[in-house]
Amino acid sequence: MKNHRETSFHSYIACRLPGIIFLIWTYALLWLVHKDRYRAFLQPVLLPFLITGSVITAIFCVASLLRKPAGHSCSCGCSDHHSSLKNTVIYAMVILLPLFFLFTVYGESLGTFAFKRRSYGVESHVSGLLSNSTDTSTNKADASSDLSEEPTPIHVILSNWQEYEGKEVTIEGAVMKNDLFQPNQCLVFRFLIQCCAADARPIGIIVFSDMVEPLKNDAWVRVTGTFNIQHFESRRVAAIHSAIVEELPQPPVEKRYVYPF
């Protein structure tokens, strides 16, 4: 009798636990959609998919909470989809793992550590990646309209560098310094996300100014100066000269990356 009650209890928990997990995931997905928090991980184009995902997990949640435990006859008469309590608990642990990471790292973004890991070769550490920038050709910009104080996204400048050459531009980004730079030089960079942070690619412009000397890696700055293409370490790179550099507080994490479309 006791055994039967225990089995029923186990079946009940094994049956309801997936519903609770789906409920938690629904909440997490809606939390990400709210205030554009998902932009810390994903490209905005994926928003409709994220919303669709939250709707599906909500439906799964309701279905899992309403279904009958394994001890009862199943609506479709099959038993293949009823897992044991042990399996359900293990699956639930694994499925919840990303959420622990999500709520722990949210607010942080990829920085100079990731920059160094994600650059292909020493040269690209200091490059504006001019030849690569053609794949962001969808970002057509009117250089004349960008001469104001309003910062122009780095990828837009790099995609249309001919239009900006010799003109004054304002950019915002994080600072990266390494052994290749003189004290009055640094790279101001952003991560360009095509799909998700796993494919984030650093793009940057070298800044020449005495004002960069006290800056540390990952400091967030606004730079205004004359944009040029020049040779640096035997490679053509994008650069800003005679720059006025202003240190800023880090923007919210949703605004630290750039997206090509």
Add this chain to the structure above:
Amino acid sequence: MRKTTDCKISDTAIQTAANTISASKRRSFTAGDFLQISFVIGALTVLAIFSKSEQIITLGILFVAIVLEALPFMLIGTLISGAIEVFIPKQTITKFLPQRTWLNICIGAGLGIMFPVCECAIVPIVRRLLRKGVPLGGAVAYLLAGPIFNPVVAASTFFAYSLSWKIMLIRLFCGYIIAVTAGFLMDFFFTRTQALLPEINNFATDENHNHTHQKHNSIARRFSETICHAADEFFDVTRFLIIGAFFAAMLQTIVSQSFFADIMVHPMISIIIMMILAVSLNLCSEADAFIAASFRSTPVPFVAQLAFMVLGPMLDIKLILMYMRMLKLTAVIALAATTFLLTLGTMFIAGIFL
């Protein structure tokens, strides 16, 4: 008469014994269970202790990003899978499938044009199709070609390579050829019993299950069953996506990509390195063309970029783990090795012409 009764009793006893063994197997802890528990505890411990370190923050961001990107597609894939289970009887699939193996495989590899799904969504769909009795070769061909040979991936390749029709068509063609060849090889060397996990293969021969769904005429009830099946499928397969995503993020955090760039001195080495990168980065097939295109300013030759775009959607860490939810280990190893070697061979030939 007595003999028949004895026989019935004996059958019942065997069935009960089998159920008991199966139930006790489900209750007892296996090596896989311990590995999964250790994985979760290990990951949480590292997160708790080093949550402020740059490495763990980078790892966490990449891990969450890969999971979030794949999750909606997995959910859609499992919904389609549930709908196939409930609404398409096995007999219908068998009736419409071509009888000839070669035709089956060739059509399977081209199905992505009509049903464009990415590599995360395709696994639960193929798993369900296999359970419905679709031949191994055709299923493998669809599994491998589906995430490449489809209009969405074609468009992303077209835009990533500065509106190049040629590169787009080369990618699609290579993906199709490799998938068809892999389908033939898997079909030739493996039977369904040898390749598929028992629960997938036995399910395909279980006529009762299909009949049970047909009994219900109420559309509402069939929708509810679709959702139940989809939820179960998701719960079962997603953990492999998560484990794979974690290891991919870990690899991206530990290994510097410039390390690969530094050793890409020979075209053949470049191809192999780019193939290893494709397997380890776990990128979505709809985004990987942009990453491949970013190598244009490096010494990496085009054929190596092509290898990256062709292999990635067919084989990566999370996919290998997800394949293990439908194929036996030997079949997964054979499929992974076949896909890798076929891609290498195709790129070698492509390198001569390109």
